[in-house]
Amino acid sequence: MTVHVVGAGVAGLAAALALVRGGRRVALHEAAPVAGGRARALPDGTDNGTHALLGANRAALRFLGQIGAREGWVEPEPAGLPVLDLETGTARRVALSPLGWGDANRRPEGVTLGSLLALLRLALPGPDRSVAAAFAGHPRLLRALVEPLTVAALNTPVAEASARLLGAVLRRLGGRGAARLFVARQGLGPDLVAPALATLACHGANLRTGSRLRSVTQEAGRATALDFGEAVLVLGPEDAVVLAVPPWEAARLLPGLPVPQRHAPILNLHFERVEEGPVRFIGLLGGLAQWVLVRPGGVSVTVSAADAAVGLTDAAAAARIWPELRQAALRFGLPGPWPEAPPPARAVRERRATPRHGLNPPPPPPRRPLANLVLAGDWTMPMLPATLESAVRSGEAAAAALSRASRPVPA
Ligand SMILES: Cc1cc2nc3c(=O)[nH]c(=O)nc-3n(C[C@H](O)[C@H](O)[C@H](O)COP(=O)(O)OP(=O)(O)OC[C@H]3O[C@@H](n4cnc5c(N)ncnc54)[C@H](O)[C@@H]3O)c2cc1C
Structure with missing residues (x-):
């Protein structure tokens, strides 16, 4: 009775951790030579890219705590983010949350009653539009705060980014400590991937790298075998799969699955x-x-x-x-x-x-497309941008869906 977690990015690692903590036996399979996926250390130890977390990313921070890595994530700018405007030469510290703007020294440029109302309007229901359209009347706040936040959180230019999704991000910045910013002190290897693998190994869940899932055999709505090229794993009736791969791989392995295309x-x-x-x-x-x-x-x-x-x-x-x-x-x-x-x-x-987080996103995929196979991955979480937070949450949701599926149906 083994759960095969395919993909050792953060979603797969979080799923594996939730499963072993729930007493399940887990085997982790990763195509690349190292774990971490889009949040990994390169062979020379450099991060593939800087990763920042906000206090609002509660699931990601909790995950770091569970793997004993929370201490490695430091808050470099507790007094507000230093921001230099290269065009005007203005340098200031900026609070990311409106709760910090009572202090005029930490207020971004362009905060007026009208621009605050535009921010508030993001939280209201209504048809979606681009962030640029939502802030067309407030170019100074757009440039000083809304655009950098959109590009950082949604990785999408404001002309196409969904104002509704940005609204969901901003709502989560309202809580206490939610706008604090953390980064890995040494890097993603020592401060994320290595401690996650060490914790999983302590629970008996080991990682096989260089192990790319080629295809999934299906029979009667169940996954029955996993083809890794050099070996085909035949699944027992109690075995299950967490497919924690990027969208293009998920669509290749399960044709017809709705996935983001851009x-x-x-x-x-x-x-x-x-x-x-x-x-x-x-x-x-x-x-x-x-x-x-x-x-x-x-x-x-x-x-x-x-x-x-x-x-x-x-x-x-x-x-x-x-x-x-x-x-x-x-x-x-x-x-x-x-x-x-x-x-x-x-x-x-x-x-x-x-x-890309534009207007009219594709429908979210089903969490459990096959009776014994669930999906994880940053792209599987509706109303959250693709980040470490959504990756962790998706992994935990996948583990929870498997526990629900294996629970006996009450008579
Ligand atoms: C440069 C950069 C900067 C970022 N900055 C931030 C940031 O500041 N804050 C933040 O929260 N997020 C940030 N992100 C986003 C964050 O990294 C991702 O949202 C998150 O890592 C996605 O995790 P995942 O597990 O869903 O997917 P992935 O990390 O893509 O993991 C999928 C894994 O599956 C493996 N795989 C693929 N196909 C197969 C197969 N067939 N068989 C076996 N294994 C397979 C892959 O090799 C990979 O390891 C950034 C991303 C990048 C690239």
């Missing part, structure tokens, strides 16, 4: 820079760089919704981004030398980083 890229640029000092996180407006994460081991820059930027060469991206981040580093007094010439840098391009 994705948006994220470009990350990692500069070599070994310099002791605290972890820092800075926002930039009006340039190519959007967020800068400074850690003792290097400086990483994120460009989300990077349709145009993803085509730049490493050298062209570094030549544009380094002067922007250097300006911010000097302006906010970050310690250490910040030479004019960019240090060596490497770009990581995730071309299908997340689904």
